[in-house]
Amino acid sequence: MPGSTPGPTDWSPESWRHRPAQQQPEWPSAEDLARAEKRLAGLPPLVFAGEARRLRQQLAEVAAGRAFLLQAGDCSESFEDVVADVIRDKLKVILQMAVVLTYGTGVPVVKVGRMAGQFAKPRSAPLEVVDGEELPVFRGHMVNDDAPNVRARVPDPTRLLEAYHHATATLNLVRAFTKGGFADLSQVHAWNLQFVADSDAGQRYERIAGEIDAALRFMAACGIDLGAEEALHQVDFYTSHEALILPYEEALTRRDSLTGQYYDCSAHMLWVGERTRQPEGAHVEFLRGVQNPLGVKVGPGADPADVVEVCRRLDPGREPGRLTLIARLGASRVEELLPPLVEAVRRAGHPVVWACDPMHGNTLTSADGRKTRRVEDIMAEIRGFFAVHQRLGTWPGGIHVELTGDDVTECLGGAGAIAESDLHLRYTTTCDPRLNGRQAVDLAFQVADLLRAEPDPSRA
Template identity: 60%
Template sequence: MTADAIDLDAWRKLPAAQQPDWPDRAVLDEVVAELSTLPPLVFAGECDQLKERLAAAARGEAFVLQGGDCAETFAGATADAVRNKLKTLLQMAIVLTYAGSVPVVKIGRWAGQFAKPRSKPVEVRDGVELPAYRGDMVNGFEFTAEARTPDPRRLLRAYHSSAVTLNLCRAFTKGGYADLRQVHAWNQDFVAESPAGQRYERLAKEIDKAIQFMHACGADSPEFHTVELYSSHEALILEYDRALTRIDSRTGLPYDVSAHMVWIGERTRQLDGAHVEFFSRIRNPIGVKLGPTTTPEDALALIERLNPHNEPGRLTFITRMGASRIRDVLPTLVEKVASSGANVLWVCDPMHGNTFEAPSGHKTRRVDDIFDEVAGFFEVHRSLGTHPGGIHIEFTGDDVTECIGGGDPIDLSDLSLRYETACDPRLNRSQSLDLAFRVAELYRSA
């Protein structure tokens, strides 16, 4: 199909869930027009390369590690903040690669994750009702009428903040920071004295010996010095992602060049909705979040709409069932999809199904529940002879106290110490390393 035959605006005729109530359409149109002229944040060829990597993961030849902030903030587009998130992803990938003996596809949940769906359109505090915070791309976190009014100009700031983040990631990964000889340097902060940090340090010493051996043998692979890193976000605000869709000069096909991979959330995956329609037109690798109410018929219908040609690496199902539901709900989904012959990569999001409110009012998650959902994910795939293809998590590189438990445990009473998320609770780096070691053990025994 040629680009001329693809209607990239067909989604506008369909119901679009979770979209802001923009107060001034003229300002939105001006912003969208400007976004449409800006350079791509990623390139179509990079998207195709990621698609190949995801196809390998679906075949059981690799494992996907996708993670980052719940909701990025503009204030977080700094060198220190980006480096800390990258450091977390790199350390987790090292654990999975070395301890799990598997190549790892590294995808950051950043450089575009500035918008969040909300269960309620408004928030009430002390009798005052204001629009809910929908992420920095839409409105401000402060509880004032001015901050909470959706502002289309924030879409431009999201683009520029994404560009800053991607440039920093490229500088770090290509400029020596991602060199395997830096494995010890990544651990020289609050994590170092934690049980996970100490276990990581022992692993880093083994890696040092392996690198020294390879060097002595005359082998010095370029892969030791740089890494492949891809970006992703939930393509929630359709005006933004449509404005950043370009026609690839090589193929004449449309790509959403705001990220290498984009996904549809659990709240916006309606088959007759605008998000599924838009995603059906772009050529990026795409994901769909599937919650515990998903039926096999839902999954098969999404496959038909989003990957009708059964292209390997094109479609990823990201399950978010909750620890108490995954062993009951997931088997039928995986079994029906597998028996259909569909090329689908299965990835586990063990975060979103395990959120609860602490007595203090903080949203939080138990690390043990996160571990248990991942274990259930592996158990289901092991029992069916299918491949557990990856994990999708929310983490930060900072020493936050947002999720309870872990090897260096955080208690309910600790939540208020450093609860810094703009939306949902994230694993800190020590907890993320705990998870990486657990997943590596599960993978090796699968």
């Protein structure tokens, strides 16, 4: 069973404190931080070890080429967006994408949201200029506030507790939606049919939508009661976030009563970012001891030997489902930089999931100073990612995208053909630009076309 090997004997939930820790806030009061940590440590877990083990089993299928990973959600969750409509609409888009990708791959799609914990973000500098004033940088609502004044930017440990309670509310609603009929396959397919009918871009995918429709009609004709089949009425949906603020992650780490292993019960899956994946650093030290499935962001500066070393530390047992490498290399460089990474990890014997993050390597700044991304660049990186894996005979295991269900104008092009002059209309992100719902579903149809061209994944 994935996750059945004993954890490291030279590790404890607090052993990261003896390593250099990047991207940690300068908390003004150690006493206040300690009180928040103690309170968090006494609260119930947000997720359970058995759920994390089930996700590891499903990711093992992805690693073997028998499933596909869709990891999607907000760049940085906002406390203000923990409301029913926002959560529902984001989940709706992810479910729509998953149905399209399932048909494109012919294999199950593992659905993991960047939700219920993505309240903190690494930043490239400690200060930023807002309206001509230099301020401490906004690090996500888990740490400080985005209001443009010095007082709001002071790190506040009570926000760790607020993050926990907002994550609880999000998880409760997600579980209700995914198990209570909202995720019904026929309903999600109807949403996609509406997308095709209402969108000039969507009409390109009428053929795929029609084939899905025909498949559902065939099942009904065979006597399968689509309304009664539990597998068609509800879905497994998992949560993930970057394990950035280590006091929060340590406080929510629990020893599983069944296995004796440690799990970080803040989310089903955690990842370490491009800025914090140092093999000797605190983040890798913390994550090596928890048995959750883990992700590692890999950017254009990644050295194959360093990536293999991170794999060795996080996946010493070479267990399928343990580790997902999330490549964020940029559209112009993915076909140059990805092959040596894939080959080095394969030679080292690590059965990882390879996923493509086509967002972070393709960020640019508009004329009025807003960060944005071109949908065409996003798709170009995905196409390059697929091309590399096809040449190497490996499985392009998934995509990792930042999106929202809201009708924002943050990324250029795509469904709706958003122009640079449109960005100011509905630019609401607290950090990086996200695909809106129409752009995200459009992307899923394009990826489905790529997947349909892939060789049979059972070759693995």
